[in-house]
Amino acid sequence: MFPYYYNSLPEGSIRLLRLMPHPDEDALIQCQLLDFPLLESAKGTHPYEALSYVWGSPENSRPIRIEGYDLTVTANLHVALSRLRDRFVERLLWVDAICINQEDLEERKRQVQSMAKVYAKATRVVVWFGEATLDSDQALEQIRAAAEEQSTRSETSETALQAVLTLLQRPWFQRIWVLQEVAAARHILTMCGSTEIDGYTFCLGLSTLKLSYEAYPDSHSLVRSVIYLMRGAIFRSRSMTSRSARFSLDIRPLGDLIDMYYNRQATDRRDKVYALLGMSSDDPVAAGLSPDYEILWEDLFRKLIKFLLCGQVSVSVWSDREIAIIEGKGCILAAVTSVKSDITFQDRQEVVVESKNALEYWREGFWASRWTLHASVTPIQEGDLICLLQGASKPTIIRLCKDYFTVIAITATPTEDIRTKSTVVKWPELIQSITTFRRDFIFVWNWEESPGKSQDDGKDYASLMKSRGLKSRGLKSSETEIEDESKKTARLWSVALVLEDSENYKEAAEKLQLVVKDYERTFGQEHTNTLTAMDKLAVVCKKHEQAEAEKAERAAREAKMKEKLPIKFKDAVGRNFQFPFDIACTWAGIEELIKQAFLHVDVIGAHVMDGHYDLVVSDDIVLPWLWEKVVEPGMEVSMHMWPMPEAPSRGQGPSGGRQIGQRTREYGSGNLVPRRPPHPPPSHTHRRHRSPALLPPPLPPSNHHGSGEGSPESETLGAAEGQGFDRQKGLQAFPRMAKEKNALEGRGQQHWSTVRGRKVCLAVYVERRKIPGGVCGVKLRHIVEKSTRRRTGRHIRRVARPKRCKAAEKDICTER
Structure with missing residues (x-):
């Protein structure tokens, strides 16, 4: 045919x-x-x-x-x-x-x-996935059963798990084009021979199974990344639109995609870039990265690096290798202090970066930030450095390797702003404010290294070039391919300065010792270069000693603090907290912790911010200036709010109407405490004055439980209505009742209502209570003044008409 x-x-x-x-x-x-x-x-x-x-x-x-x-x-x-x-x-x-x-x-x-x-x-x-084998059907059935939760650990045999791992070693999971294909899919059907299974079921089953990748260290990252994209297919919209004329899935910036997937296989090296363009949120057309199979690989690789970093860097690439040498000016921003990776199929890692004094142009002495990044081919480790090259818009994560740095993430996209002790700064603002780039960097970006191995660990620059069959940079003799000592010493000097900026004084001193030896051998002990290197070595050694002393002192202080039990704190609304003693041992520290606890609490939150509360230890109030002398590890502290004044209803207060029988409630207890008597009612000549109602100030903390004889609070409660009971006698019963064990059968309740747009407390009830050895029945109710309006010409007059409560006509307190 x-x-x-x-x-x-x-x-x-x-x-x-x-x-x-x-x-x-x-x-x-x-x-x-x-x-x-x-x-x-x-x-x-x-x-x-x-x-x-x-x-x-x-x-x-x-x-x-x-x-x-x-x-x-x-x-x-x-x-x-x-x-x-x-x-x-x-x-x-x-x-x-x-x-x-x-x-x-x-x-x-x-x-x-x-x-x-x-x-x-x-x-x-x-x-x-390919044609069926002896164990492929068993693998798919095991994955389906795990997704349907039909299998248990006893039923999942080692043979079945090994069949699943064998299936995951198939070439489909290693190719780079499949990423875009499953990332764009709306529905996925997986097939192996004649057996087929839904794509979401396949991902769910793999997430359920406890697979061990010890025998296949390179497969975990490959499987994890593609499963992450497959699982989202079921949630994608059927009608998808692109934000620009160029259709793209807009998943992540191109630099992030390169860091995540450059280790995947492609028949043509150029497809390692072209296969990711459809998922990129960047528009690489202007940089000349559109699919073009007539361009050489080294030209495409060079354009990619300059697009991701900047045009000011120097890039050296080779036609038959996936390795690039990047040189440029830059500075150290911070160091990675901790890393938390999601070992499941979330494909994420949480990185904490901190900087103490590396930024000379930054006004803050210390700052920290937490990033949530997608997992890169080479996992980020503690001690990696955050570097910013001159002209770049995003930082680069690098790792020291002998006399050069390897690239871990070519462009890291920070997900959180910088938080200092006094302010919050966005990353673009920080990057734009940096104008000084004093250090020389040499980066090696190696796409050929296996993710299960450390990047060229143990090899210096010359050994790396020789092992890759590449010619070293700066060589004058092409016959030996051995780097001259001056170039090597210059690189060691640059690396030492970078390590000093990152406060890694120990390794910086080791590099400087090598520099001093090289200069002594090349120039002699009295040469200017040798003396300069020796002076720098002395400065770095002194910084190292100071850093070690501070570290030992900090460790001792932390160990001492760990031995002290936290303070048990109960707030005014009944919540229990445990405050670290090293923070709560000062009044400023515990005050800040209390404010944080009431940051989103309504009503009394504002009063807490104003400090209207007492801290009580063993039924005694502790004054702020005595706190540091009294506080002890493991101490139990409770919080009592000051009396909060009630808002009077319209027509009351100094502008009109007489306030009768006013009381407040103390938050955190069932006790009713008296409030200061209101100002006398204004005279008849001032009744037309429409000034806003003024609330009387709260009582001081020492008067929470009433006052003695002769105080203003000893006047009768219902004097306006002719009541004959004693107010002071009724009030004195309440603290005693609250302190007795098992005394309360109910709690005081407040009844609130909205009067002309204002929330007003209409009544306060105290239910029947029991006291060992006697019964005291009490029921109080505030007398509420009902306001009426009477229109007289163009003016409005308020007339307060007190309404007497029936509960107030009975005896307030009866003891036996």
């Missing part, structure tokens, strides 16, 4: 493969190709499926029949089409090896740019 020849494809269109049905599985595969205007189609998905697979080796190729002509495909694709072919119904597919003319570079360039949209518009993406 004659080979198939492609027709020219219209602009903005794709080809779809119509797979014809056949009852015989071994029959020759018959297909048709038809043009489909993708860019002119409406929003939403279309009734075709997109195939995600691995091409495989071209050695065992097999033919298929397209409209009467033969087209050769790989063996893996031939098996996939055989499994996808139905016996009675035709199937509409998009397969890149068939639907794109691979010989036409211009068409290939356009189609690669549209691949993200092709998979996003498909009704379903079929993931083809």
